Amino acid sequence: MSKYLVVIGGPTAVGKTELAIRLALHFDTVILSADSRQIYKELNIGVAKPTSDQLNLVPHYFISHISIKENYSAYDYQQEVHQLLPQLFERHDVVIMVGGTGFYIHAVLNGLNEIPKISEETKQAVANIYAEKGIAFLQQELREKDPTYYFKADIQNPVRLLRALEVIYETGRPFSDFLNDRLIKKPEYFVPVKLWLNTNRELLYQRINNRVLSMIESGLEKEVQDLLPYKHLKSLNTVGYKEWWHYFDGRVSLNSVIEQIQKNTRHYAKRQITWFKHQWEAKEIKLKFLHSEQNFIEVLSYIQKHLP
Structure with missing residues (x-):
């Protein structure tokens, strides 16, 4: 019997996590995160990591997987995924992969050469x-x-x-x-079912702005403050964290930090949309936020068409 990897991409704040959990519960399966920021143990609020309640609902892999002090690449990710997936497919006919890091998804589905170590x-x-x-x-x-x-x-x-x-x-x-070596063999032990989630741009930007405010209320400032000794690391040169450095130097206000995070997150989402639209051949599904049940039914219907 064929095994299926359901791959769900899309921009930040579009609602991937909630949908993926519902799908995993429906198929009684697990979730592989394809998010190059949520993979770090020390980054939580600023990367909108799933809550402990959500993580308890469904087994997740590659969430809080490594430390910000470690070097980790898309090649490392695809290697680990391909070591893990055969074990998961022994217990599940369908596995869910979800995330907004297109490069991770591409590496798993298309293979990737080992990139030499850099001096x-x-x-x-x-x-x-x-x-x-x-x-x-x-x-x-x-x-x-x-x-x-x-x-x-x-x-x-x-x-x-x-x-x-x-x-x-x-x-x-x-x-x-x-990244594009003809000698690379694409994995053949599963059938990919690929889709990506999108929505009205205004709605997405509204969700992003509101999410950033929720992050502030949840203690993002303290999370970043605790990471100040590591601000030189590349893993912290990312939206939600890098905007704080001048604040802690006393050079900008809290409101300025919030506005900058909102702006940079909107730009980040826009770049993600561009990647999924132009660099990935997959079904685009436009979500309607006011009708979450309708969203789930539409996505589930598309997936089921590709299953036996």
């Missing part, structure tokens, strides 16, 4: 370039050295740019060489 010297050299010349220079450098990746990548994300240039400088080869 500390190269990492420091690239970091110095960024500090001295800014993101515009990184973007131009990537465009010249690897146009294939440049036109696919989230070039507003400095972490992606730094990672690509580290590999290029270390190996002398385009970063895209390691």
